[in-house]
Amino acid sequence: MMDRRVVVKAALVAGVGAVVAACSGGGEDGGRPDGGGQPTESKPVAKLTAEPAVDAKDVPVRRPITVRVADGALTYVKVTNADGKAVAGSFNADRTVWTSSDVLGYGKTYTYAATATGADGKPAQLSGSFSTLTPSQQIRVTVNPADNAEVGVGMPVSVKFTGDVANKAEVEKALAIETSKHVEGSWGWLSDRQVDFRPKEYWPANIQVNVGAKLYGIDLGGGAYARADVSTKFKIGRNQVVKIHTTDHLMHVYRGGAKVKSYPCSNGLDADVNRNTPNGTFVVMSKEPSAIFDNARYGYTNVNKKWACRISNHGEFIHENQDNAANIGKVNTSHGCVNLLEADAKNFFDSALIGDPVEITGSRLGGPVNSDVMDWLVSWSAWQAKSAV
Incomplete structure (x- = not known):
């Protein structure tokens, strides 16, 4: 930097001398004793900047680090974390910008060092550190x-x-x-x-x-x-949809829109709305070859049933209930589940995928909209209204 000030001062002195010579009525070249043209201007030095700036705090972790130079070209850039590991990055084509490609860590301090060569042919340097935000x-x-x-x-x-x-x-x-x-x-x-x-x-x-x-x-x-x-x-x-109209005592399975299976079933007790199999479009949420059922309200605990496909967090399953065989296909007597004969339950269980829709109609009980899988229990417009954007 001392060299630059000397050069600038010399240029200013030369300028003053030129003015003085001109006032004294010198020659056609403006009084330059060597007969030359305009004085030579000094070339600019490199100017380095960085984002985040030196000593910046609470820096967002997704914002890239950039180091830039004006009036020069970058020769070296290195950004390191507190452990001394380098942050990956690259230069642009004319080496005037270096940009990081790594995502930064929360609550970390990063140090950068950069050098550049200015248009004046002299080196310039930039160094410093910054810290990223720390989440609560x-x-x-x-x-x-x-x-x-x-x-x-x-x-x-x-x-x-x-x-x-x-x-x-x-x-x-x-x-x-x-x-x-x-x-x-x-x-x-x-x-x-x-x-x-x-x-x-x-x-x-x-x-x-x-x-x-x-x-x-x-x-x-x-x-x-x-x-x-x-x-x-x-x-x-594949497209597989289950359709149950509870009063028909049948569970139909459709593939690609065509009916491929019909199973006799017994659904929730019609006389007690609280035991109805609820209306709505559900999905198969899980599959359990053997499941334990408990409902102290209705007086049963530790009841083991086979080939259980959960369809809601309200407690409804499609499962085997051979103990209810006399009513399956004839009368609705369950506590809300869809009861099938054992062979049919196994056949359906093997065919089902998690996410298969189960459409239920004919009940007096609406769908449990407090479930965390209730996406199909509301209209499309009501679903769109749940968006935040």
Whole structure:
């Protein structure tokens, strides 16, 4: 920098001398004793800047680090974390900008050092450090279905959080769905800790679905941040839909719109609305070869039934009940479940996928809309209203 000031001073002195010579009525070249043209201007030095700036605090972790130079070219840039590990990055074509490619960590300090050569041919340097934001809480995020799953055409995509989300719109904007065939759908918030995606109609059969939730670095509200991004890739299987009109005592199975099976069944007791099998569109939520049923209100505990497919968190299953064989296909006598004969229950169990729709009509009891799998129990317009954007 001392050299630069000397050069500038010399230039100023030369300029003053030129003016003085001109006033004294020198020659045609303006009084330059050597007869030359205009004085030579000094070339600019490199000017280095960085973002985040030196000593910056609470830096967002998703914002890239950039180091720039004006009037020169970068020769060296290195950014390291507190452990001395380098942050990955690259230069642009003319080496005037270096940009990081790694995502930063929460509550970390990073140090950078950069050099550049100015248009004056001289080196310039920049060094410093900054620190990233520290969340008040780190929230774990999960997504379902799992990677490589094959699911039914009614399966919702569910993103769940271990803490409450206040900034729902910001979170929803970070969620992405890609499908191998166009599908109209919408996200809907079922609670402060769960947001689901469902299509307007059932998914097309045999398509691929990719879900991305780039939530790391997003303020979920109150200074809480997502612990990590999550994603999943899964397949929609064949189109299989179960239809039950409770008063008919039959459970019909459709594949691709054609009826392929009809099983006699016994549904929830008609005389007691609290024991009715509820109306609505449900999905197969889980499959258990053997399940234990307890309901102290109705006087039974530790009852073991086979080939149980859960269809709601309200307590309804499709399962074997050979003990009720005399009523199956004739009278509704269950406590809300769909009872099948053992062979039929096994046959259906083997055919079912998690996410297969189960459409129930004919009951006096509405669907349990407080369930965390109630995506098909509301109209499309009501579902869209659950979106935060």
